[in-house]
Amino acid sequence: MEKELQTLGIIERLFSMGKKVYVPHITGDYMKMVPLYSSDLQHLKRDKLGIPVLPTREAVQPHILDLIIVPGLGFDIDCGRLGYGKGYYDRYFSLILEECQNWGKRKPAFVGVGLLEQIVDEVPMEATDWRLDGLIIGDGRLHSRDPLAPITDTR
Secondary structure (H helix, E strand, O other): OOOOOHHHHHHHHHHHHOOOOOEEEOOOOOOEEEEEEEHHOOOOOEEEOEEEEEEOOOOOHHHHEEEEEEEOOOEEEEOOOOOOOOOHHHHHHHHHHHHHHHHHHOOOOOEEEEHHEEEEEEOOOOOOOOOOOOOEEEOOOEEEEEOOOOOOEEO
16 A cells, blocks of 8 residues: 555646646755756656655745645644654745745645545644645545535546
8 A cells, every 4th residue: 555645647747737846855954845847757866765856956935836735644634734743844834824924925725635544533733733725635536624615526
């Protein structure tokens, strides 16, 4: 069984739609988003954990992002997310909120991607953890944290 939903298909689809794609790049305790180009997909090397590594690139300004797709170990129905314990996404979300407020921009949607097996009743949340705006579930359903937006079957 896969540990988390693979995003290569999502990335390829976004490129086919003419969208710009940015991916996380970790330096020390901080994460930034850097551009990914369709030509990169053929040449990416992987680190010791199997994570694709990009060449060093300039970070994108967070206020220009529309959507951030977020991996995780587990998610709950209230869009809580259990990450890997380093807090990279939570710190980045705080930076984005501050940046968007400074620029008078709307924050991007934070959407988790997970397999059905990763959805649990409740994940542990701390004060610094962010709830996501929605979930994309591996069986094709979308779920929004908005109680008026039901889980939608997109198959």
